[in-house]
Amino acid sequence: MTSLPKDPVDVIVVGSGAAGSNMAARLAEGGKRVLILEAGPARGPGHLISSTLYARRVKWTGPPVLDEGKNPVGFVFNSAYGTGGAAMHHYAVWPRMHPEDFNMRSQHDRGLDWPLTYTDLATYYDVVQQEAGVSGDATKEIWRPVGAPYPMPAVPVFPQGNAIARGFTKLGKTVAPLPLAVTTTNYNGRPTCLWDGWCDSGCPIGALANPLTVHLPRAASAGALLVNDAPVTKILTSDDGTRAVGVEVALKDGTRQTVNAKLVVLAAFAVENPRLLLASATPKHPQGLGNSGGFVGRYIMTHAAGLVYGLFAEDTRPYMGAFGGQLVNQDSYPKTTHTKSGAFGSYQWMIAQAVKPNDLLGISTTRPDLFGTALQDFMKRATRGFAGMTAVCEDLPVADNRVTLTDQRDAHGVPIARVTHTTHDESVALWKASLAEGKEVMQAAGAKEVWTGPPGSMHIMGGTVMGTGASNSVTNTYGQVHDIPNLVVAGPGLFPTSAGVNPTFTVHALAARSAQQLLASWEQLAG
Amino acid sequence: MTPAQARASDVPFRALDTGTVAVLDALGETLLPGSAAAGLAHYIDHQLSGDPADSMLMIKYLGVPAPFADFYRVGLHAADALARAVHGKAFAEISKEQAVGLVTKMAGGQIEGWQGPPVELFYFVLRSDAVDVVYGTKAGFEQLGVPYMAHIEPPSRWGE
Numbered sequence: 001m002t003s004l005p006k007d008p009v010d011v012i013v014v015g016s017g018a019a020g021s022n023m024a025a026r027l028a029e030g031g032k033r034v035l036i037l038e039a040g041p042a043r044g045p046g047h048l049i050s051s052t053l054y055a056r057r058v059k060w061t062g063p064p065v066l067d068e069g070k071n072p073v074g075f076v077f078n079s080a081y082g083t084g085g086a087a088m089h090h091y092a093v094w095p096r097m098h099p100e101d102f103n104m105r106s107q108h109d110r111g112l113d114w115p116l117t118y119t120d121l122a123t124y125y126d127v128v129q130q131e132a133g134v135s136g137d138a139t140k141e142i143w144r145p146v147g148a149p150y151p152m153p154a155v156p157v158f159p160q161g162n163a164i165a166r167g168f169t170k171l172g173k174t175v176a177p178l179p180l181a182v183t184t185t186n187y188n189g190r191p192t193c194l195w196d197g198w199c200d201s202g203c204p205i206g207a208l209a210n211p212l213t214v215h216l217p218r219a220a221s222a223g224a225l226l227v228n229d230a231p232v233t234k235i236l237t238s239d240d241g242t243r244a245v246g247v248e249v250a251l252k253d254g255t256r257q258t259v260n261a262k263l264v265v266l267a268a269f270a271v272e273n274p275r276l277l278l279a280s281a282t283p284k285h286p287q288g289l290g291n292s293g294g295f296v297g298r299y300i301m302t303h304a305a306g307l308v309y310g311l312f313a314e315d316t317r318p319y320m321g322a323f324g325g326q327l328v329n330q331d332s333y334p335k336t337t338h339t340k341s342g343a344f345g346s347y348q349w350m351i352a353q354a355v356k357p358n359d360l361l362g363i364s365t366t367r368p369d370l371f372g373t374a375l376q377d378f379m380k381r382a383t384r385g386f387a388g389m390t391a392v393c394e395d396l397p398v399a400d401n402r403v404t405l406t407d408q409r410d411a412h413g414v415p416i417a418r419v420t421h422t423t424h425d426e427s428v429a430l431w432k433a434s435l436a437e438g439k440e441v442m443q444a445a446g447a448k449e450v451w452t453g454p455p456g457s458m459h460i461m462g463g464t465v466m467g468t469g470a471s472n473s474v475t476n477t478y479g480q481v482h483d484i485p486n487l488v489v490a491g492p493g494l495f496p497t498s499a500g501v502n503p504t505f506t507v508h509a510l511a512a513r514s515a516q517q518l519l520a521s522w523e524q525l526a527g
Numbered sequence: 528m529t530p531a532q533a534r535a536s537d538v539p540f541r542a543l544d545t546g547t548v549a550v551l552d553a554l555g556e557t558l559l560p561g562s563a564a565a566g567l568a569h570y571i572d573h574q575l576s577g578d579p580a581d582s583m584l585m586i587k588y589l590g591v592p593a594p595f596a597d598f599y600r601v602g603l604h605a606a607d608a609l610a611r612a613v614h615g616k617a618f619a620e621i622s623k624e625q626a627v628g629l630v631t632k633m634a635g636g637q638i639e640g641w642q643g644p645p646v647e648l649f650y651f652v653l654r655s656d657a658v659d660v661v662y663g664t665k666a667g668f669e670q671l672g673v674p675y676m677a678h679i680e681p682p683s684r685w686g687e
Contacts, residue, residue, distance in 0.1 A: 050677035053583040053663055061580035067590045077588045081580075196676035204678050319673050357671055358655070358663035360588050365658075368651055371558045371630060375654075379662065383671045 002227045004249060008260035009035045010526070012247055013224075013267055014232050014276070017085020018504050019490035019511045020267030021215035022128075026515035027265075028222035032522075035259065036224055037249060039231035039268070040081035043088065045212060048202035052359035055201040058082060058089055062231070063410035063417075065271055069401065070422040073302040074457035077360060079269055083228060084211040086269060087504060089202045091324035092181035092209055093350055094134050094505035096125050098145050098333060101346070101499040108335055110344055110426075111397045112299070112496035115468045116477045122147055124509035132209035132508065133187040136179035143330035152184045156195065160316040160387045161326035161352035167445025168329055168351075175327040178350060181209035181505070182322055197354030199323035200361070208322075233412050234280045235264060237484065241284025243527065244487040250412040262526040263486050263518065265479075267511075270300065270460040270493035274403040275417040277464070277474075277481075290481035290489075293470040297403035299462035300421055301498040304431040304455040306347065306391025308438030309366050310447030311382060318355050318363070318386040324502075325350035325389070332391075332437065333500060341436075343429035345394030346500030349438070353388055366453055387447070391434035392458065394500040396424035403463050423455070431455050459503050464493040478514040486525050490514060529683055530566025530573070530660055542575035542596050543568065543603075549619040550603040555657045557626040558650075562657035570660050571599060585655040589648065598644050598652070605643025606633070612640070 010032035013024045020036060028034040039062055047058070060079040067075045080086045099118035104111045126148040136150040154177030157165070168175045182193045183206075193207035206213040216226065234248040236258065246260035266273045274297040278288035288296050329349040332338065337346075356362045363382045370378050401422065405415035423431075435452045442450040467473025470482040479494055481487040490511050492503040499506075518525060528536070540548060548568045555562040574584045579593035586595050606629070610618035614625050621629070632638050636647035643649055661667050668675045 046679070049679045049681050050675075051663075051681040053659060054681055056583045056585070056587055057581060059587065064592050072590055074588070074590075076590075194676065194678075196678070198676070198678060319676075356663075357667060357673060358658045360585065362658075364662065365655065368654065369634060371634065371654055372560065372627060375559055375658075379671060383673055 002225065004227055004230065004257050004259055005035060005225065008246070009033045010261060011035070011263045011265060012037060012259060012261040013265045014247065015085055015267035015269065016083050016216060016226060017211060017267060017269065017491070018087035018507045020085065020265065021211035021219060022508050022511040023265050023267060023490050023515050024224045025215040025218035025222065026512065027518065028219050028224040030515070030519040034219065034224035035261070036219065036226040037230040037232055037247065038083055038226060038228045040083070040228065042228040043083040043212070045204035045206070048204040050198045050201055052201070052356050052362065055089065058202055063414070065416065066406060066418040068418060069420040071304070071455065072457065073300065073419050073421045073460050075271060075419060075460070078302070078457065078460050079271070083226070084216070088210050088212060089200055090210065090504055091199050091322065092504070093324035093502040094129070094179050094181045095328065095348065095501040096145055096147060097499045097501055097506050098143070098346070100335060101497060104335065104497050108344070112465065112467070114496050115466055118145055120477070121506070121509045121513065124512040125505065128505065128508040128512055132181050132214050133183055133190065134179055134181050135184040137177045140176035141179070141328065142174055142176070143333055150179065152187060155180050155182065155184055155322060155326060157326050158195070158317055158320040158352070159314060160318045160321065163312050163314060163316050163387050164310070164351050164389055164441065164445055165327060167441040167443070170444040171441060173329055173331050173441070175329050175351060178325045178328040180322055180324055183207045193322065195321050197319055197321060197323055197356065231412060232276060233414050235266070235276055235289055235487065237280070237282055237285065237289065241282060242484065244484055263488065265488045265490055267490040269491055270463045271403050271417050271419055273489055273491065273493050274463045275405065278405050279414050285483070289487065290464070290474045290483060292483055293472065295465065295472070295474050297463055298399045299397040299465050299496065300401045300403060300419060301395040301397055301461040301495070302421060302457040303395055303459050303498060304393040304423060304427065305453070305458050306393055306431050306434030306438060307366070307388065307453030307456065308435060308442055309386065309388045309451050309453070310442035310445065311449040312385040312387055312447055315384050316387050318388070321352060321354040323354050325353045327351035332434070338430060338433035341429055341433045342426065343433045344426040345396060345430045347391045347393045347430060347434050348500050349389050349391055351389040353390065355386065355388060357383065367451070389438060391431070391438065392500055392502060393427065393431045393434055395498045396427045397462060397497055398422070398424050459492065461492040461495040461498045461503055464489045465496045466494045467496065478517045479510070486527070488514065488518065530570040531564060532566070533569035534564065534566040538569060540568070540572045543572045543599070547600060547603045549617070550607045553619040553626060554603070554606055554630070554653060557623070557630045558654045559657035559661050562661050565660040567657055567660045571656055575599065585659065586652050589652065602643040602649040605641055608642060609638060
């Protein structure tokens with residue numbers, strides 16, 4: 001293990017995923033001495049073995065998380081433990097949120113308002129898509145909010161995509177290339193993607209914009225130090241409770257070491273961030289840090305996956321492409337599109353995802369009812385003609401969907417987290433509406449067989465939501481904890497609503513905006 | 528050594544006992560023919576014997592806390608008990624048709640008196656394991672005519 005510094009640093013970033021690596025790079029480039037503490041093991045491209053089985057090793061193996069409620073968030077699958085965090089194996093589907101995602105409470109009396117607007121984020125989306133590299137066709141995405149065109153041409157469409165696109169077109173709906181943070185040209189020294197569908201195992205060639213490829217090298221070049229196997233057990237605050245002064249880290253020999261810093265950035269994902277805030281309670285913050293309003297841990301969200309499958313007569317070559325898909329449709333983005341069926345919220349289709357024979361998202365798992373010779377027959381047929389698409393269904397924020405601490409403790413004595421999540425009725429109805437539409441599309445496309453899957457959980461958001469004050473949230477728009485301005489939360493935990501798109505692009509845009517503000521106000525912040 | 532080679536060489540089990548392995552082989556063959564010869568039992572045994580952090584079992588995605596050995600042991604005993612209760616014989620000794628009948632009930636999730644983990648989950652986990660050993664490897668992909676297209680090839684001995 002790289003040694004922890006004995007002297008104070010300017011910034012400690014807890015976590016090396018999308019948010020942490022982005023913040024670390026920017027703050028280090030801004031001249032700050034940055035220490036990144038990663039609880040999990042060191043991982044480099046050489047660890048990213050092309051195998052659905054080996055991919056399971058890079059998922060969460062940290063302290064247990066009790067994953068409960070009627071619709072658990074699927075913590076292990078949706079997170080990771082090690083360098084690059086969950087973004088190391090994310091599928092790089094990078095659509096922008098829409099303006100209407102930011103004011104749902106005002107407009108529709110549902111969920112929460114964000115304390116910022118799309119306009120506040122637009123330029124940061126532009127900056128991040130340039131540095132990470134996003135492929136797409138802005139003109140064909142008729143639903144896309146205002147923004148700079150993509151820096152790389154659109155991803156290719158393979159037979160699976162063409163087959164499903166037929167159905168959308170026949171029904172008068174639109175498809176466009178899926179915006180992916182995956183290379184379609186050589187980009188900043190990174191090679192073009194080979195479209196072999198191994199994204200879930202982690203991309204070792206640098207085609208997919210994960211932290212190992214984009215922001216961690218930048219952070220390192222600017223002098224940031226990354227220390228692995230360094231779980232933070234406590235955020236330390238000043239005696240008067242107004243400032244973060246550092247963190248306590250558990251060392252492998254069982255001892256603890258304190259590292260002091262002028263700024264602490266919590267970027268340990270949507271469950272570990274509130275866990276640490278709650279577990280760092282002091283007499284000045286008896287309910288946990290940032291929790292004077294009682295919002296730490298609340299409004300945990302996860303997208304229900306509207307999984308729709310079809311079997312076609314043609315060879316769809318479903319193993320080709322990216323794991324995230326080839327095409328997108330956002331016709332169902334307006335929040336009230338499906339209100340007649342009791343639904344509320346947005347969804348988008350990710351169309352024609354590359355699939356492997358096995359695994360949670362593999363072909364075999366789409367028909368869990370089949371076994372024996374029926375399963376063998378299905379696998380042979382489906383390998384030729386399978387096609388699938390996934391609706392990313394907005395999950396309304398519910399205060400009681402939350403992270404709490406349990407009486408059980410991890411190996412370092414920190415209480416382990418329980419995540420409870422039960423989907424709002426209107427979000428369940430939205431998921432059902434997506435399945436109904438999806439089946440119609442597959443039938444129109446000419447599928448011989450059409451079937452659907454269960455509402456799997458994609459992405460985890462909320463838990464440390466941003467807002468206008470401690471009476472409604474945990475942080476401000478920059479992720480600064482209301483009561484402790486030099487304690488900053490980064491990541492999808494800040495989202496007050498989940499939107500109907502994948503979160504990682506917005507995580508990056510928020511992080512870029514936050515880092516800029518932190519650097520601009522450094523003198524005041526550092527005290 | 529691959530799981531199939533481990534089976535062919537009769538490598539001793541570490542986490543599972545002989546009786547449990549017999550149930551696992553029979554159940555695996557019912558779920559996906561060829562899985563026993565592909566080394567299903569040795570694969571699971573190997574994964575259960577190591578550090579849970581290194582486990583490659585599908586069960587880690589499904590909200591079951593590690594370690595996973597008891598899930599398998601108790602589930603396999605329950606399947607065996609089910610065969611004995613319904614057919615008066617061990618699961619490894621019932622006919623193919625009888626095994627298919629019992630697995631159909633397991634998949635449906637409704638078995639009175641089942642003494643194991645949630646039966647539908649147990650079915651899903653075992654079925655996923657069988658699919659992993661048969662189709663989740665380079666050889667399995669080839670069998671289906673799917674190009675493997677590895678960036679980094681998995682080692683032939685799983686778990687290294």
